[in-house]
Amino acid sequence: MGKIIAVANQKGGVGKTTTAVSLSAYLAEQGKRTLLVDADPQGNASSGVGVQAGRRTLYEALLMQCELGDTIEKTALDRLSVCPSDIRLAGAEIELIEMDRREYRMRAALGQVKEQYDFIIIDCPPSLGLLTINALTAAQSVLIPIQTEYYALEGVTALMDTVRRVRHSLNTALEIEGVLLTMYDGRTNLSLQVAAQVKKHFKKQVFRTVIPRNVRLGEAPSHGEPISRYDPRSQGGLAYAALAAEVIKNNR
Secondary structure, three states: OOEEEEEOOOOOOOOHHHHHHHHHHHHHHOOOOEEEEEOOOOOHHHHHOOOOOOOOOHHHHHOOOOOHHHOOEEOOOOOEEEEOOOHHHHHHHHHOOOOOOHHHHHHHHHHOOHHHOOEEEEEOOOOOOHHHHHHHHHOOEEEEEEEOOOOOOOOHHHHHHHHHHHHHHOOOOOEEEEEEEEEEOOOOHHHHHHHHHHHHHHHHHEEEEEEEOOHHHHHHHHHOOOHHHHOOOOHHHHHHHHHHHHHHHHOO
8 A cells, every 4th residue: 555755845946846756756666656646736746757737637636526546647667657737736725725624635536546556755835735735634754855055944844833733633644754955065064054954953854865966857857757767877866766765665
């Protein structure tokens, strides 16, 4: 039965979608049946694996206009599939407000396909709105990317408060999968200082794997390929391969 991991941080530009896409791809490369769920109306996770949203997307599944299984698209990787999204999903934030059990829509949708996958990775939008709440309610754990730059911990307090509220009232089983340091440059004192600060704050919850600042990671989405296909030997590719191995090991 699939382990559901939400990749969340309401602060933009921290490598959240890059992490969701790259982790999903390398889980698939390492033999795990993986579903990437694009819960961001920008649809970047979908295009990042070369899939354009069709008539049926996560939006229709959340509004129960179709089964989630009807939205799933294959990717170029044998074991990686994606539930795509596009700008239509932005309307779900408004339409779900007046619906019964609105926080549980994603959990119900994923429950239809959960047993078909080893891992389900949800790319959350850069906000703490109803879509992110749905993802955290559906997930068993949350992975938090934090960039090693100024104000790295800015906003993380709000995210952790949201996680605690979800755990208290909606999903008592929700855990922290881990905190991931991204955009790391070991040549700068700033990266070293921020990394030390994050490790002091989160202690053993920080992944051993650190994602370096890497041009190839930025180029891959424009080619519609995850880094595992675009340049697996790049520093970014090797780092995300190591992250996938770490996640697999932690979930044995």
